[in-house]
Amino acid sequence: MLFGSRSPSPMSSPSRSTIPPSSPHQTFCETLLDENIETAQSLIEKWDSDDVTASSLFHGDDRLEAGQYLNAVKDLQSTMHLIISKSSASVKLVRAQVLMETAMKRLQKEFYQIMSSNRQYLDPESVSTHSSRTSTVSSFSDFEDELENEFRVTTESISEMERVSAAAMADLKAIADCMISVGYGKECVKIYKTIRKSIVDEGLYHLGVEKTCLSQIQKMDWGVLEYKIKNWVNAVKVAVKTLFYGERILCDHVFSASESIRESCYSEITGEGATWLFSFPEFVAKCKKSPEKMFRTLDLYDAISDLWPLIDSIFSFESTSAVRSLAMNSLLKLGEAVRIIFADFESAIQKDTSKAAVRGGGVHPLTRYVMNYVAFLTDYSEILADIFADWPLSIQSPLPESYFGSLESADVSSSSISVRFVWLVLVLLCKLDGKAELYKDVALSYLFLANNLQYVVAKVRDSNLRFLLGDDWVAKHEEKVKNYAANYERVGWSKVYSSLPADPTADISSEQTKECFLRLNASFEEAYRKQISWVVPDAKLRDELKYSVSRRLVPAYRAFYEKHRDGLGRKCGSESLVRYLPENMDNYLSDLFFGAGEVGVVSSASSSPSPSSHYLGRRRG
Structure with missing residues (x-):
């Protein structure tokens, strides 16, 4: 009832030279113990022999003998427990222990061979692609059942790579389950960690992820750092969605029998690389701030923000909490950097002291720079709304009532970021009013204002600024352009008319x-x-x-x-x-x-x- 009697494999008869003849006084239980040992011995010694023709228990599509082997090992373990309960010094126990160690060496070899020979099928990209068929799974624990079901589908419905990957994952899980159940888990864990960590580290290397420190980042020219930021934004998407995600799926599946082993393996395999990866944006956020760095800083923030739910999920273990904290801290530091740069940009407009009048009353360079900058910022309006959600605009004097007319129907977050864009444009327009005074000819000063306001309105109308500032804003300022033009004509041509x-x-x-x-x-x-x-x-x-x-x-x-x-x-x-x-x-x-x-x-x-x-x-x- 406890162990069941298993018939020896017809391919190999158990050696009975070391088995004492049954005594007429043996109990039924003792007879079952002997049979379990004999069954295990026949399979274990067969696959430990130099005469075995196959290189692996888990070769081809037939896993029947592999299943028999694993069941024999588990039955042998149960037999050993029963022997110990009767007599720890039993000769049978010594014999069973020798067989168990032999079996474990074989399974270690099998485990290593499967991982090595199927490396291309077990890379994180293949695993994560394979798992996309179960994209509706709500958690990694749910993934287990889904994957088991997937193994049962016909080979015609999946690609060859998916089929081989699924088979290899199933074999590794079966071996790991067996070795863990008999107390030899650390042997396969050591093999797993060594091979999988090399794969993860190699993947990060090819993505351009490297260990850096704050001093290195601070010494980089902006052109070099900007290139590294672009590379990082591309790399983090692959690293999280493919490398770390695929590794978590594989680790959870292979070591589903032990949560502590899953956590230990995943933490050791990915912890170092993930730390290198998520340290970089925090270092960038700590560098000297300037308006030119705004957009790359926003790219970093956007990448982490978009990936955060997955980061939080795949690094959910307690031992990987440092990775989650590092990613979140990078997000917070980047948000703080954006707010500082935004404030510095506004301050730079207000403090502009250029005294040179633009030849012919044309569009001022400040107007072009600010409006192009602000128009590009609108591509990040949703991210900026998130960053400024808890940072309301604080100014000494309220904005003119007319500036808020187009925001009445906007939601809170949209309205908040819209007000900031309205304020930036207003700061520019006030600055341009001052620069108009540089022209001694009054008509030319009005022409200057008309030119610059027309540029501002056109930039708003033809960009995403229109959705933030609204059509009412555009209409009102188009009317102001006409007023400036009328004043130019009145002053510049009144003498001719009269x-x-x-x-x-x-x-x-x-x-x-x-x-x-x-x-x-x-x-x-x-x-x-x-x-x-x-x-x-x-x-x-x-x-x-x-x-x-x-x-x-x-x-x-x-x-x-x-x-x-x-x-x-x-x-x-x-x-x-x-x-x-x-x-x-x-x-x-x-x-x-x-x-x-x-x-x-x-x-x-x-x-x-x-x-x-x-x-x-x-x-x-």
Whole structure:
């Protein structure tokens, strides 16, 4: 009942030379003990013999004899326990012990051969890929049952690699279960740790993971460190999702018979490599902060944050808690570094002391830098929302009410990070207001503001900033651009507009006509000379400004010209009064806002050169 009687293998008859003949006084229990020893001896000695033709018990697809061997060992162990309970000095016990040691040496050899010969099928990538068929498993303990079921599927439904991998895992588990059950677990554990640690360390080496220290990281040029960060972000995904994950699956399966052995093996195999891996981002977070490091720091944070649930799961043992703590601490330090860099970036905008005015009132380098930087930051808006979730914006004065209109329907986290982006843009716009004062020409200062705000609005409209700041923000600031443009036109062209009578077709004296033409010539030339070097980079805004000036100036001038040109008659010097034909005025305006600083050449609509050529050069349309 306790042990069961097993028939000797037909391939080998047990040697009875050392077995004393049964005594008529032997009990039934003693007879069963002898039979169990004989059965174990027949199989153990067979596979310990030099005559055995097969190299492994676990060769081919037939595992029948391997199963018999393992069962014989377990029965032998039970027999030894019963013998001890009767007489520890029994000759049978000595004999059984010798057989057990022989069997253990054989199983150690089998265990090593399976691990070595199936190395390519038991690499973490193959194991983790194989386990993807059980992706719905909620825990590693549940994985055991799923894997057992998977071994039962037909070979047609899985690939050859998966089939070999599954068979090897099953064989290793069977041997480990047997050796652990008879008290020889440490022998197979030693083999397992040695081979698997070399595989994990080799995998990390090929991923570029190496042992580093803080001083090494701090001494690296940013270009070198940036390359290492990029490599680390790629490496950590493979290391966690494939290397450590696959190793945990294999370890849990092979040593499912003992939780303490599973923990010991996994901790020793992966602990050192995982420590090297997760130390790197913490060292980076401790380096000197600067805006240029923001995006790589966010990449590190994003990688760990995304992998954290899996990290927490596969390093769930108490002995691997240091790895979990290291990964979490790296996450916290990176978040702190991001907040510092963010604050430094804002401070750098506010403290910008450049006094040089941009030639022609164009887009300031600070505007381009800040808006491109902020637009790139929006790609990390979800990560930033997480980092700033418990760090509300603190400013001395509240933001203008109008800045929050587009955020009313946003959720809390989105609104929080949106407010920070709104604030950064507002800090920039306030700084640009100050830089507009560098221009002595008021019209140019308004053009500068229009150019820069137009750049800001375009960058918001054409990037993810639009989703954070909202359409209302865009609409309101587009209106501000129009106001700046209107102020530019009012200041820059008012003198030209006022040189013509309020009613261009009204009857006036020839002397008054002469005065009007002279004032127009002088004011237009002054405005043109000044503004030919001004620039409007945005094509749409440039066309709108030209059209606005042309629409107000050219029709009024044409009406005045057609009304009074005949009245000038053939008076001496009358041609010098009409320097610009109405048809040509648009051509002059078309030269503006390219920042050329030179006058082009267009032809007059009349057959003879315009008298203005003396001042502005000949022109052709």
